[in-house]
Amino acid sequence: MSDESPHVQLTTAEREVLLLVIDLTPVGEIARKRRTSVGTVRSQIASIHRKLNVSTNAEAMLWGIAHRDCCLVLPWEHQGDAGGSQDDVS
Numbered sequence: 001m002s003d004e005s006p007h008v009q010l011t012t013a014e015r016e017v018l019l020l021v022i023d024l025t026p027v028g029e030i031a032r033k034r035r036t037s038v039g040t041v042r043s044q045i046a047s048i049h050r051k052l053n054v055s056t057n058a059e060a061m062l063w064g065i066a067h068r069d070c071c072l073v074l075p076w077e078h079q080g081d082a083g084g085s086q087d088d089v090s
């Protein structure tokens with residue numbers, strides 16, 4: 001593996017889940033905060049792992065910390081204007 005992890009396009013839900021994972025939030029707590037089931041959270045985490053091409057949460061967290069200000073920015077967190085946001089999820 002290279003030490004430079006590529007950018008990955010995650011869904012808003014996946015970004016929110018990974019941000020909570022980075023904060024060491026337990027899966028049960030993530031499910032409660034997101035008002036969903038533990039099974040849903042687990043499958044979202046599995047999907048994140050697939051997209052990031054990692055197999056452990058530790059690797060996903062390292063990626064998430066490295067990409068916190070790019071790939072993990074939530075649509076409503078965009079500060080200023082970078083000259084065009086085409087990230088329109090409705």
Ligand SMILES: [Zn+2]
Pocket residue numbers: 006007008066067070071072
């Ligand atoms: Zn990134």
